Amino acid sequence: xxxxxxxxxxxxxxxxxxxxxxxxxxxxxxxxxxxxxxxxxxxxxxxxxxxxxxxxxxxxxxxxxxxxxxxxxxxxxxxxxxxxxxxxxxxxxxxxxxxxxxxxxxxxxxxxxxxxxxxxxxxxxxxxxxxxxxxxxxxxxxxxxxxxxxxxxxxxxxxxxxxxxxxxxxxxxxxxxxxxxxxxxxxxxxxxxxxxxxxxxxxxxxxxxxxxxxxxxxxxxxxxxxxxxxxxxxxxxxxxxxxxxxxxxxxxxxxxxxxxxxxxxxxxxxxxxxxxxxxxxxxxxxxxxxxxxxxxxxxxxxxxxxxxxxxxxxxxxxxxxxxxxxxxxxxxxxxxxxxxxxxxxxxxxxxxxxxxx
Numbered sequence: 107x108x109x110x111x112x113x114x115x116x117x118x119x120x121x122x123x124x125x126x127x128x129x130x131x132x133x134x135x136x137x138x139x140x141x142x143x144x145x146x147x148x149x150x151x152x153x154x155x156x157x158x159x160x161x162x163x164x165x166x167x168x169x170x171x172x173x174x175x176x177x178x179x180x181x182x183x184x185x186x187x188x189x190x191x192x193x194x195x196x197x198x199x200x201x202x203x204x205x206x207x208x209x210x211x212x213x214x215x216x217x218x219x220x221x222x223x224x225x226x227x228x229x230x231x232x233x234x235x236x237x238x239x240x241x242x243x244x245x246x247x248x249x250x251x252x253x254x255x256x257x258x259x260x261x262x263x264x265x266x267x268x269x270x271x272x273x274x275x276x277x278x279x280x281x282x283x284x285x286x287x288x289x290x291x292x293x294x295x296x297x298x299x300x301x302x303x304x305x306x307x308x309x310x311x312x313x314x315x316x317x318x319x320x321x322x323x324x325x326x327x328x329x330x331x332x333x334x335x336x337x338x339x340x341x342x343x344x345x346x347x348x349x350x351x352x353x354x355x356x357x358x359x360x361x362x363x364x365x366x367x368x369x370x371x372x373x374x375x376x377x378x379x380x381x382x383x384x385x386x387x388x389x390x391x392x393x394x395x396x397x398x399x400x401x402x403x404x405x406x407x408x409x410x411x412x413x414x415x416x417x418x419x420x421x422x423x424x425x426x427x428x429x430x431x432x433x434x435x436x437x438x439x440x441x442x443x444x445x446x447x448x449x450x451x452x453x454x455x456x457x458x459x460x461x462x463x
Contacts, residue, residue, distance in 0.1 A: 111152040113218050120148060124211050125241060128218070132247040167431075171423060172220040174204045174213065174230035176260075181366075181395030182412045183231070186258060189416025190229055197424050199226075208333070210235040214244045226427050227254040229419045232262065234333055238301045240264075254426040256419045259410075260303055261449075268422040269449045270415050274304050274392075277408040277454030278311025279318075281362050281390040284406070284456060286319050288463040290360030290388055294327045296348065296368040302333070308364040308392060327355060331368065341371070349375045359387055366391040370401045373461060389461040403460035411452050418450045 117124045122141070130137045130145035131154075137145075148154075171194050175183045191201050202225060204216035213233045220228070228248065236242070237260065245265045249255055258270040285293050295312045298305030309328075316323050329351045331344065348371055352358060361376075363369035369391025373383055381387050383403055391398060394409040 111149070111154050112215075114215060116145065116148060116152075116154065120145060124214050125243070128214055128247070129243050132243065132250075134243060134247075136243075167427075168224060168226055169198060170200045170202055170225045171420065172202050172204060172217075172225035172228045172230075174206060174216055174220075174228060176206050176208045176231055176233050178203075178205055181397070182259075182393050182410055185412030186231075186416035186419070189413035189418075190420045191416075192413075193417045193420035194424070197420075199420075199424060206233040206236075208234045210239055210241065217244055217248060221248055221251075221253055225253075227256070227423045229256045229258065229416075229423055231258050232260040234302055237262070237303065252430075254423060254430070256423045256426075258415055258419045262303070266447055268419075268426065268447050270419045270422065270452065271449065272304075272410045272415065272452045273454055274307035275311040275314070277392065277410075277456075278308040278362065278364075279315045280454065280456045281392070281406075281408050282312050282315035283319065284458075284462060285360040285362065285388055285390060286315070286321070288384075288388060291321070292324075292327065292355070292357040293321075293360040293362060294329065294351070294355065294358045296329045296331060296351075296361060296363040296372060298364060299330055299333060305364050312362055327358065344368075345371055345375060348372055349378070352376065352379060361387065361389045363389070363391045366393045366395050366397045366405065366407060369405055369407070369461075370397045373401060373403070373405070383461055384463050388463060390456075394457050398457075398459070401461070406459045406462040407457050409455045409457050411454070415452050418452070422448060422450070 113124050113127050117127045126137060127145055130142040131149060133142065173187060173190055177183060187203060194201050202220060204220055206213040206216060210233060213236055242262060242264050245255055249267060255267045256270065257265065257267055259272065261269045261271055282293060295309060297309050300306045313323050331347065352375055361372045363372055369389050373389050376383055376387050383389060390406045392408045394407040398405040398407045
């Protein structure tokens, strides 16, 4: 009997990327005909079973939802999982959690592994490397094979599916206007690089709030942090970068940070430089997690309501799965699909604590 292989093994044997293998097996026009034929022949020889074989078994339901998240230690993602699991269990479903570790390749491998008969649909937040590459073929291929996806938090318009997002733009406006209302005139922004959609929207909210208040944005007051500095082992570099930013802009009297790690680090640096919070400088972060509650002083934050986001995502996916079942039961297989995807927007709240006046 021929041994079965995985995407990773095919890629290694043929000296191509996992993405190339995945696209070739989906007959993507991005891959040359010669490469596609070579990959498909190798896959057939070694009895590789792509997703569509498992997905074609319409009646084999697992009653299990796959959750794919970028990182496991982030408080926000843990609250989303809690919300998904709560609704899933109430509606008779189990959940399996996969981790991309912000990696494009791991995202593809996890989806391939889970989609081969383990789950009925995905709830996921896109990895930062995928957003940087702007390569979403694996999402579209999974959907085209009949497996629904619901995206949350980090979403893209290039993939047609149900989505749950937080109102990042309006939440940022609330935060910056709070700083302005308490007397801040030189408000700094600590944000991500623009390819991360939520960071980009929060940056736009910051700029909008300044302009609404007749304050001219100053490019020198915006610090865009490299994504690699978010992880343990690089926090000292993040701290040093924020310290240099503060030293170069001594007039800063307010800080809006697009996540709580940046905000808490900014408070640490401010105290190191002899600044009192909130007397000399006020700070607001985005995401109301454990760090925000237990920081010194406690951090004013924009709450994303992660559990509510997870609950809404689970309802969207299970509703979609049950709609598929109804169509199959009614023998509507030859009708054209009339997909009307939903985007649910979760409103934010400003939770005021001791880092602001």
